[in-house]
Amino acid sequence: MAFLKEPPYTHGSTGGSAVVLVNLGTPDAPTRSAVRRYLKQFLSDPRVVEIPRLVWWFILNLIILPFRSGKSARKYASIWTREGSPLKVNTQQQALLLRAALGERGHGNVTVAMAMRYGSPSLPDVLARLKADGCERVAILPAYPQYSGTTTGSIYDAVFAHYKQIRNVPELRFVRNYHDHEGYIEALQASILAHWDAHGRPDKLVLSFHGVPKRTLLLGDPYHCECLKTARLLAAKLKLAPEQYVVTFQSRFGKAEWLQPYTAPTVQQLARDGARRVDVICPGFTSDCLETLEEIAMEVRHDFMAAGGKEFHYIPCLNDTPAWIAAMAEIAEQHMIGWPTMMAQPQRDALKKAGETARAAALKLGAEN
Template identity: 80%
Template sequence: MSFAKEPPFAHGSISRSAVVLVNLGTPDAPTRGALRRYLREFLWDRRVVEIPRALWWLILHGAILPFRSGQSAHKYASIWTREGSPLKVHTQAQARLLQEALAERGHSELTVAMAMRYGSPSLPDVLAKLKAEGCERIAILPAYPQYSGTTTASIYDAVFAHYKNIRNVPELRLVRNYHEHEGYIGALAESVEAHWEQHGRPDKLVMSFHGVPKRTLLLGDPYHCECLKTARLLASRLKLGADDYVVTFQSRFGKAEWLQPYTAPTVEALARQGARRVDVICPGFTSDCLETLEEIAMEVRADFEAAGGQEFHYIPCLNENPAWIAALAEIAEQHIIGWPTMQTAAQRELHKKAAEAARAAALQLGAEA
């Protein structure tokens, strides 16, 4: 087995620390070809689909990619912006704002980068770039508040697979979840309260999380429990009673049973039962994306109105909400404790002089040799 070539070594070089904000991913363009490439990578992940490989290869390449790519491209086109994919645009902005927030907290010696589990910028490419820049300490921060084997663990897989071929592996810290973090819950509550202050309250608040197959819960995945914990904490923060909100799961795929209740049928039932207005928030998504902007804000809205509902309000994801950026900085800070990210000017000057002395000594040794 051969290892990747290490970057050139320089005496006295400053070792750096980095936080990598990792989101799920997005196609490069809202086209059939781009969606085919993206879905092939995404749906071939064993964490995402656990069907035996040979059978799944036939289904994926014989049925899903030829037909679903075009359908998905049409959906992506309906939400695509001048800047590109909303998920990528928001995640890039979050990484930039997180860098600024951490610098304001004194972490001026810290790099914040953004990566995607599927698509670009790919996680391996970002990790390789950070290594070339001298980052010897890296914290992986998934954009998923709730842990799931289908999402968070898949990021871990990609990290470990990348470093399997690296000789000099940096110190790694992996953020597992933050589904009950006070700052995260507070940011969610603030976004709901701001919406209600402007538009009034609904008959029912629907908290819609991304779905996963029910069998993952039965096999020990904690995702379902963490979603319910987030919902309970958010409801408590908003002072909601049990009849004021409902937790649902969206984005069901295939014929197997997924976590229930499903979002669209639940919203339709609320309309038929006389609910004039429902508000939907997606706490498991920290950036607006296809699943929120198209599936919820368009498709589920249409289902609600077709069933007799009058007002449908989608409450946007946290995106660049200042309260969320502050919470994200707290989460990152909790996981980089002990790292030298807060050097003073005097320390930097001292380190600079030491580096110069080390380089001079190395040159002298070379001359004597």
């Protein structure tokens, strides 16, 4: 087997450390061709679709891509911003602010990079760039709080496949999940309470997680259990009684049974049962994206109102909220224990000032959006 060429090495140089924030991915543009390329890469992953490859090749290339790409492109166009895909913009801001937060905690010589599992910037390209820059330690931080083989497991596959080509592999650490991390739960709590302080409380809070086929649960995937634990911990923080919230699963695909209850039918039934207002939050997504901004905030809103509901509130993802950036920094820091990342006090003061500047820039960008 031929390995990729190693970058030049200078004796005596100090290798750096890196945190790679990895999100699912997004098309490069809200066009049929761009969406088709993205969907082909995404849906070709055997972690995502566990159907015999030959059968799935015909379904994907002869049915799904020709007919679904245009419809999906129109959906992406409905949420696209001047800066591009909301998921990409939000993840970029998170990476920028995470670097500043780590600096304020005293971690120097730590690069924070953003990568996508599907689309660009691709995870292999980002890992190659970090190696060229001399990073000898890499921590992989998935944007998925709950582990699933379809998401976090797929990231592992991509990382291992890349380093299979590398002769001198850096030290690797992986964040497997943080579904019950106190900082993550508290960030969700703060987001919900801030919304309720501004808009009042709903008849029912809906915690909508991304769906996966029920078969994955039966085969041992822990995703369903981790979603329920997140919901329990969050409800406890909010002091909610069981009848005040409901856990649902969205984004079904195909005819197989997926995790239930399904989000859209649930909110329709809530409206028919007399709920005037529901609030929906998607704890499994740390950045707003097509599945939150279009599927929930548009489609599910329409379903609720059409069924007789009067008021629908979508509570945004954590995005670049200060509580979430602080939680991400704590999660990353816990996985860098033992790495030589701490710096002297003068450097810490300089990075703190740079962090304040970065936050101000991010807030300005958010206001412009």
